[in-house]
Amino acid sequence: MTICRGHILNAMNDSLFDLYYNMNFVKELWGKLEIKYMKEDATSKKFLVSNFNNFKMVDERPVIKQFCELERILNHFSQHNLYMNEIVIVSSIIDKLPPS
8 A cells, every 4th residue: 555655646746745745544645635636627527518518610710720629628528537429529519610
């Protein structure tokens, strides 16, 4: 368990390390981190969904660049374990296309 604690602490930046280095038990350390970051994760998931829902393509910009932005948003979905049915994704993208 000491190795796990060391790996977790080693992955932290200096300011986080200073806050958590005194926790001797991996379970306690993990619990504190989970509480802190689960709230942030929920907020970031809401932000991602909002970005996707509010994204609109415009005529003034190349469609390929705008599609790449949508792809980037969708890649962030998978990083946060958010998944949508492929049919919903395709339908949403079609709805986001500019009128032209």
